[in-house]
Each structure stands twice: as C-alpha cells, then as structure tokens.
Amino acid sequence: MVELKQDERLDYLLAEELRIIQSPSVFSFSLDAVLLARFASVPKTRGAIVDLCSGNGVVPLLMSARTKVPIIGVEIQERLYDMAVRSVAYNGLGEQIRMVHGDLKQSPQQLGKEKYTLVTCNPPYFLTPSQNEMNANEHFAIARHEIMCTLEDCIVSASQLLKQGGKAAFVHRPGRLLDIVTLMRTYRLEPKRIRFVYPKAGNKEANTVLVEGIKDGAADLKILPPLFVYDDKGEYTDEVRTLLYGDEPPFLRR
Template sequence: MVDLLDDERLDYLLAEDLRIIQSPAVFAFSLDTVLLARFVYVPIQKGNLIDLCTGNGVIPLLLSTRSKAQIKGVEIQERIFNMAQRSVEYNKLSEQIELIHGDIKDMPEKLGHGKFDVVTCNPPYFPTPSDRESEMNNNEHLAIARHEIYCTLEDVVRVSSQLVKQGGKVAFVHRPGRLLDIVTLMRMYKLEPKRLQFVYPKVGKEANTLLIEGIKDGNPDLKILPPLYVYNEKGEYTKELHSILYGDK
C-alpha cells in the first residue's frame, strides 16, 4: 500500500512492472523523460548513476530496469521529492535507488567530483522571463520544472561535468532551439558530444526534441542517429516509438 495525497494517482510505468506516483497539479512525467531514460548508455552490472532534476523519479525507476548499478536522483522541490521517495519505496527499490532532496549545484561538494559513471538530466527548458507573473505558469511546481528558476542550462552542464568520471557519459534531453547552446556549453566543460538524435512529432514536421550524449574528455566524433518519429500518418505511435515505450510486447 501507498499513501496518496490530494489529486495523486498511482500509475503503471509503461511496460515495466513498476508503479509511479503522479499528480496533474504537481508533477507528471513526460515523453521526453522516458526517451532520455531509454537513450542513455548505462552499464548493466555495476556502477554509479545519477539523475539531476529527477522530478518524481521516473528516470531512476526506468534505469533500474536496465542496470543493476546504484542510482541517485536529485530533486529540489520537497513535494515532488516526496512523491519520488514514496514511489521508490512502493516498488521496493530503496537498496538500489537513493533520492536526495537538494539543489543540484550543491551536489559536487556533497557527493564528490568524478564519482559517477553516468549522469542524466531533463532540465528546465525555458529561461526565466523578465515578467515572471504574466509569462510563467501560476502553478509554482510546474513553473520551477519548466523554467530556469533554480538552475540554468550552464549550471546543469557544469554540475554534470563535475560529477561524472573521466570517460563517463552525460546525457540530456532538450529543445532543438538550444542545440548550439548545449554543444557550446558541453565543450566548455569538457563533455565531448558523441551521440545526437532528433525527435519529430511526425514525418514532415520540425523536430521538437533532441537527445544528446557526451563523454567527459572524449575525442571529437559526433554521430547523428536516425530520426525518431513519434506518430504515424494515422496519429498512432510509430512501431519504433511503441517499442521504446512498451517493449516488443
């Protein structure tokens, strides 16, 4: 059993034999987050992984199905952190997943530099507007998740570089419009981009998501992966996307 608060619900986590606490008013995971969890390289047997801006813990939960490594997740919002913590406990994954309530900018000092084999992050996508009241969501939880209120893109890249080992991997999901910013910052902080994939709503539409993975102190050699389309001409998930979300069942 699990205690649910207010409008929280206990959802199945895609094809996995896992459940996750969600709330439309506080936090619910997005397709972007799932794609990042499926995209990133992870060691199968052992290692140390960390997910920054972890939200309700969806990436650590999904990574636990791909790896036996130890996984940490960092979330600054106490309410959302609490949702993630209860989900981990419900799924009996407390021995593998540790959640930290705190600011990602404090993690290198708290956890140590170069301690992780893999770092992931689905960061806030939008800069904080000058007129915060009129241009941001009035829901504080959603505004913090979507806007760079507590951490900027540079904060995310810098912290990821500090946390990851030399030769370790860092992966982000973001908007294509920030591609040049992301690549510039990754190289500034010695994260060499190695894999890049664009996600399109459907054939004929512009890309609306990018997935990128880099290696700490890696050699230049960027591979552009085939495009990923979400929907087919019938408005249904493509076979590739369905396989990513639900496996081959």
C-alpha cells in the same frame, strides 16, 4: 500499499512493470523522460548513476529496469522529492535508488566529484517565466523554466560528478542545441551522439533533441537516425510504442 496525497494517482510504467506516483497539479512526466532514460548509455553492472532535475523520480525508475548499479536522483522541489521517495519504496527499489532533496548545483560537493559513470538530466527548457506564470503554478514554472538552475548549471554539475570517460545524457529543445554543445565542450563533455525527435515524418520540424557526451572524450560525433513519435494515422510509431510498452527494439539494445 502506498500513501497518496491530495490529487495524486498511481500510474503504470508499462514497459518496466513499475508504478509511479503522479499529480496533474504538480507534476506528470512526459515522453521526454522516457526517451532520455532509454537513450542514455546505462551501465549494466558496474558504476553508478546520478539523475539531475529528477522530478518524481521517473528517469531513475525507468533506468532501474536496465541496470543493477546504484542510482541517485536529485530534485529541488520538496513535493516532487516526496513523491519520488514513495514511488521508489512502493516498487521495492530502495536498495538501488536513493533520492536526494537538494540543489543540483551543490551535488558535486554533496555526492562526490568524479565518482559517477553516467549523469542524466532533463533540465528546464525555457528562460525565466513571467510573474503570471509563476503565480499560476509554481511547481510547473520551476520544472519548465530556468528559475532554480540554468542549462549551464546542469552541465557544470554533470561534468564535475562524472569520472573521466563517464557519460552525460541530456534531453532538450533543438533550439538550444548550439548552447548545449558549446557548454558541453566548455566543461569537458565531448558530444558523441545526437538524436532528433520529430512529431511525425514529413515536413514537421524536430521538437526534441537527445545529446550524449563523454567526459574528456575525443571528437567523433554521430548523428543517429531520427525518431518519429506519431505515424500518418496519429498513432504512436512502432518504436515509440515499444519504448512505452515494452519489447525493446534492436536499435536501442546495448
């Protein structure tokens, strides 16, 4: 059994055959989290992973189905941290996943510098919100806006946590791509793989970008094929359906 509080519900992570606690008034994960968890170069049996801005623990839960290595999720909001802890326990993953309630800017000092094989991060996308946005829902404002951390904070912490040759994967908006690449190179994370995500094929602009880099890696950037979320009928494309519901396509296998 799992304890659900207030308006929480227990949802399925279908491809991974796991369950996750969510709340419409506090936090529900988006497709971006699924894309990040499947895009990142997850080590299979050796190493360790840190997920920054972990929310309700969705990325650690998703990655746990692809690896046996330890995963640490870092989340600053106590309510989301608590939801993640209970989801991890419900799925019997307490020996693999450990959630930490804290500020990601302190993570290198708390968790250890240059120890980790992979760092993932789904950071806040937008700049500081208006007071009205803050008053409307503090949880959403913190998750979406650079209130508790900036993009630079996320990249600095990722670099400090990673051992040499370790990888960092981020999901963000294409409008921040130059900021992401510039900051990654500033802090020793050489961009190696980029993939743009589009709502659908045609004249729609990309609305999401996935970026992975290697600490102290050599310059050799690959632009991967685009990912389209919806087809002409407004339904999920085969690839996105597979990411959500299972049967991983060969393109994403490692």
